[in-house]
Amino acid sequence: DGGITQSPKYLFRKEGQNVTLSCEQNLNHDAMYWYRQDPGQGLRLIYYSQIVNDFQKGDIAEGYSVSREKKESFPLTVTSAQKNPTAFYLCASSPELGGGAFFGQGTRLTVV
């Protein structure tokens, strides 16, 4: 099946630890994105990438890092520098400029 796969669905992390969220797509899309969703705040862009080996900071990049070594994969690392990491994280991809983005099912990260 074509689509975007995020794993794991639920993730628990201790304070002070880094954690990496996986995002894989088999849609052959060039652009990929990471969003964070908190209650009452909609979707906020963390990082996005338009081509392999290139990515740009979004609106709330502090405390996060990404890589784009393959077209299909765009992992997000939540570092210990992120002060409020508990949130719902969504990965998306789109085929072209201005095209609608398609989302994965999300990873819910909880810091304990």
Added chain:
Amino acid sequence: QKEVEQDPGPLSVPEGAIVSLNCTYSNSAFQYFMWYRQYSRKGPELLMYTYSSGNKEDGRFTAQVDKSSKYISLFIRDSQPSDSATYLCAMSGETSGSRLTFGEGTQLTVNP
């Protein structure tokens, strides 16, 4: 001021009602307009995609774009309990590359 404004609701309607959801925006460079539906604890699903001004219909859903007023709408005819979800508008333009700007989302409940 946010680039995209969307009333968060909540909006509650009886089954069979016509639902009107709206967003306003301030960036005149936006040319691509989208509506997403998001069920609780799931990723957003692309419902409608339009370019520039005009109407687009798909089954019970109609999207309207009025660029002169910087106003977009989503109409749902014969609403069903299964339409209960959060609806997010999103938009982008050539000057913003492939990144999307989202509204906060409107929470809709359709009561049987």
